Amino acid sequence: MKTRNKNKAKTRLMDLPIEILIEILKRLPIKSVCCIRCVSKTLSNIVYSPFFVDLHTRFLIPTNSLAGAAPQLVLRHVESYPGSTTRKLTALESLNYDESEGKLTLSEIFSTSQREFYSDVAFVFYDLICFKKAYMDGNCILSNPLCGEVLRVPTSNILYTKFGKDITFFDDSYGMGFDDITSTYKIVRISRIYERPSYSKSYVVAQLLVLGTSSWREIPVHPVIYCAIPWDKSVCAYGDMHWLFVDEGEAKGVHIVSFDFKKEKFYLTPNPVTSRMPYLHLITLGESIAIVDTYFSSMKVEIWVMKNYNKKEWKREYIINHHMLGLDVDFRFHRANCGEMEYGMYFIDEKGENLLFLDLRPSSMKCVACPIGRKKWNGRRRILSLKRSLISLKKFGDLVEEPESGGQSAGADLGGGEIGQLPNLDFFFLVMLY
Amino acid sequence: MKKISVRTSDGQEFELEENLAMESATIKTSLDAFSRDDIILLPNVNSWEMVKIIEFFTKVQELETKFGVKFMEKKEGRFLEAFQAEFDKDLSDDNLYCLLWTVDYLGIEVLLENLCHLMAERTKNKTVESCRNLFGVQHDYTPEEEAEIREDYSWAFEGPEIEE
Numbered sequence: 001m002k003t004r005n006k007n008k009a010k011t012r013l014m015d016l017p018i019e020i021l022i023e024i025l026k027r028l029p030i031k032s033v034c035c036i037r038c039v040s041k042t043l044s045n046i047v048y049s050p051f052f053v054d055l056h057t058r059f060l061i062p063t064n065s066l067a068g069a070a071p072q073l074v075l076r077h078v079e080s081y082p083g084s085t086t087r088k089l090t091a092l093e094s095l096n097y098d099e100s101e102g103k104l105t106l107s108e109i110f111s112t113s114q115r116e117f118y119s120d121v122a123f124v125f126y127d128l129i130c131f132k133k134a135y136m137d138g139n140c141i142l143s144n145p146l147c148g149e150v151l152r153v154p155t156s157n158i159l160y161t162k163f164g165k166d167i168t169f170f171d172d173s174y175g176m177g178f179d180d181i182t183s184t185y186k187i188v189r190i191s192r193i194y195e196r197p198s199y200s201k202s203y204v205v206a207q208l209l210v211l212g213t214s215s216w217r218e219i220p221v222h223p224v225i226y227c228a229i230p231w232d233k234s235v236c237a238y239g240d241m242h243w244l245f246v247d248e249g250e251a252k253g254v255h256i257v258s259f260d261f262k263k264e265k266f267y268l269t270p271n272p273v274t275s276r277m278p279y280l281h282l283i284t285l286g287e288s289i290a291i292v293d294t295y296f297s298s299m300k301v302e303i304w305v306m307k308n309y310n311k312k313e314w315k316r317e318y319i320i321n322h323h324m325l326g327l328d329v330d331f332r333f334h335r336a337n338c339g340e341m342e343y344g345m346y347f348i349d350e351k352g353e354n355l356l357f358l359d360l361r362p363s364s365m366k367c368v369a370c371p372i373g374r375k376k377w378n379g380r381r382r383i384l385s386l387k388r389s390l391i392s393l394k395k396f397g398d399l400v401e402e403p404e405s406g407g408q409s410a411g412a413d414l415g416g417g418e419i420g421q422l423p424n425l426d427f428f429f430l431v432m433l434y
Numbered sequence: 435m436k437k438i439s440v441r442t443s444d445g446q447e448f449e450l451e452e453n454l455a456m457e458s459a460t461i462k463t464s465l466d467a468f469s470r471d472d473i474i475l476l477p478n479v480n481s482w483e484m485v486k487i488i489e490f491f492t493k494v495q496e497l498e499t500k501f502g503v504k505f506m507e508k509k510e511g512r513f514l515e516a517f518q519a520e521f522d523k524d525l526s527d528d529n530l531y532c533l534l535w536t537v538d539y540l541g542i543e544v545l546l547e548n549l550c551h552l553m554a555e556r557t558k559n560k561t562v563e564s565c566r567n568l569f570g571v572q573h574d575y576t577p578e579e580e581a582e583i584r585e586d587y588s589w590a591f592e593g594p595e596i597e598e
Binding site for chain 1: 527528530531534535538546547550551557558559562565566568569570571572573574575583584587589590591
């Protein structure tokens with residue numbers, strides 16, 4: 001036990017027993033942890049150690065405290081490559097909105113042109129984006145665009161083993177979560193497949209992978225999923241993942257299907273809203289999740305926030321009438337995409353030309369429209385909302401590396417297992433067919 | 435309810451209810467070893483620290499009665515938001531630091547967690563230089579090394595910072 005100078009020494013946190021020092025540090029938000037790295041080499045070593053990162057994540061994810069930080073918005077462009085039917089130009093820009101100046105700044109994270117590879121965004125887990133292949137043969141990759149890491153997720157043989165090779169994937173949804181009991185990250189996958197050539201019957205299979213291992217295993221599917229289709233990407237909160245599923249049949253009911261990564265089970269979260277798709281959006285908001293109802297003929301936007309996560313209690317927190325927003329652009333909420341940003345939400349219209357920032361703070365509720373403008377890239381645009389974390393993809397396996405030949409057109413050969421780390425973000429090989 | 439007597443380093447005596455005294459692992463060990471009628475000597479604890487600790491216990495009991503939850507058993511961190519704001523007001527960094535040592539010595543887990551939380555809050559928006567004072571460390575980066583870190587984490591250094 002360290003001796004203590006009882007006669008009132010100045011605060012010297014470094015003299016505290018290491019266990020207490022860590023108890024203090026683990027409660028710091030990511031931003032502060034990164035600043036601490038600058039304070040001294042000893043402190044940097046402490047907070048950079050995998051042991052601390054683990055402790056920090058174990059503390060912050062289940063309490064959803066990581067969620068409290070301001071998200072980093074990232075704008076994704078996809079457009080056709082001139083003269084090619086298979087190539088696409090993709091770019092990712094970080095988007096920062098300066099409220100005081102009303103200015104939007106975009107700065108390129110990367111841009112690349114590639115033959116079709118990975119398409120849609122499967123989910124965003126803090127600052128990790130998961131992309132899945134356009135033609136859904138069950139491959140996905142995990143990336144951290146803000147620090148240039150890309151990890152290839154091990155493929156699964158389960159479906160081929162179960163059904164043979166003659167299958168077509170109709171749907172493939174993914175989710176990622178953190179199990180704070182075993183301190184592991186897991187990926188869940190829900191696939192709907194049809195057997196060729198008849199296409200008469202569809203099957204739904206769910207699988208789970210513990211990141212860092214290489215084999216998937218099958219897990220039971222929730223009954224609702226058999227007759228419903230996932231809508232848009234999943235959303236994470238408290239280490240769990242949540243999706244909106246729409247009934248296939250006439251009823252078109254909307255369900256919130258959730259996955260508990262500790263129990264490794266699906267469950268249903270009550271849905272407070274009666275509107276139909278496509279007007280509903282599931283997003284993270286502050287320290288919880290929210291449903292945004294943009295049902296257009298009501299001329300308002302309603303936001304339901306989950307006030308009590310343990311009891312799954314919703315509250316209709318905001319009712320925003322369109323005309324109250326004082327917008328001089330005719331913004332079509334019902335065709336917009338939305339997500340979380342600092343102090344509120346953003347909406348991006350269908351064409352990706354206009355951005356709406358909605359500040360939801362009670363003292364300063366307002367709405368600002370901001371044209372994105374025709375810059376370098378003119379393709380389709382979508383915004384992703386990332387929350388910084390200390391998660392490093394390196395601990396889960398070998399990262400994908402830029403090939404020797406380099407250059408934007410060479411691209412990554414994702415055939416065998418490539419190793420290393422991306423030194424240069426220009427080489428971010430994914431192409432998104434929106 | 436039985437009362438336990440403790441004597442702090444400066445000779446002052448305090449009385450604690452038995453169940454609250456038992457929250458301290460150190461006191462509990464002493465009680466198990468010796469008779470409950472004896473005064474427990476706490477040479478590492480100052481009287482002002484004891485006052486603070488008793489204040490904590492009193493407040494917790496108030497909140498438990500008000501909210502009807504056994505705080506000590508549940509360890510509801512959020513529970514004490516209101517309390518923390520109060521507790522935080524008249525505690526200087528140095529005092530908080532001393533209290534951390536004392537509470538660690540006494541082994542009062544719940545209070546320790548809250549104090550760590552308070553200290554973390556204070557560390558949050560401080561400038562790097564202020565943190566150096568708070569942690570009591572020497573500046574051991576070369577200007578180039580420091581510049582590199584600031585560059586790598588430029589996003590973390592945005593926003594308002596509090597000077598010491």
